[in-house]
Amino acid sequence: MRIGVNWSVLVILALLTLGLAEGRLPEAHPGDPGWLYWAVGLVTAAAFLLSLLAHEISHALVARRHGVDADSITLWLLGGVARLRSEAPDPRAELRIAGSGPLVSLLLGAVFAGLAALIRATAGPGLAAEAVAWLAGINILLALFNVLPAAPLDGGRLLRAAVWRRTGDPVRATVVASAAGRVLGWSLVALGLYLVLLGAGFGGIWLVLIGWFLVAAATVEGGQARLRELLSGVSVREAMSPDPVTAPASATVEDFLESPAFRYRHSAFPVVGDDGAPAGLVTLHDARAVPAAARATTRLAEVMLPLEEIPTAAPGDPLAPLLPALQAAPARRALVMEDGRLAGILSSSDISRITAWLTSGTPWGTRV
Structure with a gap:
């Protein structure tokens, strides 16, 4: 599992x-x-970033216990994100994975x-x-904020787990959580702008920034949920590019780059x-x-992504459950x-092609 730090972390470190x-x-x-004051402030801000890292690591560790691999953890301007290679297998696992982060922050x-x-x-x-x-x-504030029932916060995952358990439909649960995320996001944007008008300055701008991030992230999650709903019933065979051109592992990088094939x-x-x-x-x-x-x-075997780092599927597998792993894969x-x-x-080009075909209204049998 890779741990990365976005350049924007320097911004939050400086601001704190x-x-x-x-x-x-x-x-x-x-x-x-x-x-x-500056020395103590710098050490304290760095300690807070380590607290964020502990929050995200807890998500990754609990996810692994439930068979969901974590691809990476990245700290950035508005906190951190643990990138999971697949979805939770059931609502109970989703509940535990989502709840682990706020619990760690509360304990800290x-x-x-x-x-x-x-x-x-x-x-x-x-x-x-x-x-x-x-x-x-x-840390207590971080825990409380994260349990707000709105995607992409941990509370949105908790809400998703509850709706999933009640309806048995993970896609519908994601749509509900993402809608709640947009409502919360726009509410924070409005509150932030109001505070700016009152002269709050930095505090209001910070709320606007957080709200805008929530709206954008929730919109993306909602779009992904609708995409999975659209692709339900579609098999991997119907979307894949069959018989792709392959390269031998024993070939040199020079041969690979220069070969017309x-x-x-x-x-x-x-x-x-x-x-x-x-x-x-x-x-x-x-x-x-x-x-x-x-x-x-240099042989291709030395520079290739090994098979264990690449999502794999069988032709008859449903396509929709493969999407999170595909999006998290190093080469997509x-x-x-x-x-x-x-x-x-x-x-991703294959996904775009079949999505465009499905939304065009063209009958199934006329696919080319």
Whole structure:
């Protein structure tokens, strides 16, 4: 599982450090040197980012316990996100995966609160106690905000689990949660703009930013749910590109890049072993990243994505459940295998093509 940090994390680190060093810390304990406020503010802001990371790791760990692999965790401007390679298998698993993050944040809040009380009891009030108390409050606030019943928050996942359990329809549950997310998002945008008009400044702008993010993310989730509903009843065989051009794992990168057989508009090709069995997937980007001097001696087996990192399916599998894994895959492609042999490849272009066909009203039998 990869852990990444988006550049925007520097923005939130700077904003939190500024708010603590120029606001809360000197207001609570005036008279200390300015550099000390900044040092304590920076350490406290960094500790909060680690708290966000713990929140997301808890999602990933619980997801793995329920058979859902986590592809990566990324921290960014508005928090963090654990990217899961598939959906929860049932409402109970969804409930546990979603609830783990707020629970960890709540526990961290309690731990920091206890630590702040201990520091005050042993060393008296000071910057250290104030910083730890701030960490307690912000983690508890994070937990409470995240359980609001609106996608893409954890509370939206909890709402989805409840609707899924009641209706037995995960797609309908996602639509309900995403609609709630848009309502909450627009409400925060309106509240933020109102606060800006009242002169709240930064606080109002921050609410507008969070609200806009919720609206955008909830809209995406709703669109994905409608796409899965549209594709229900469609099999992988009906969407895949059959008999794709393959590259041998023993071929060199130089041969791969120069061979006319691979000068297609495609940007990725399945890789097969000497026995013809699928071994992985190679992208033109990864092949071209090999230094020119090493291409003649570097085999595709060394630069390909191994089979275990690529979603796989059988031709008769339903298409809709494969979409989350396809979207989370490094190359946005899945290999279709039948009896251990490559039967086809599935890409986002294939999904777009069959989606356009389904929405065109063209009769099923006239598909080309």
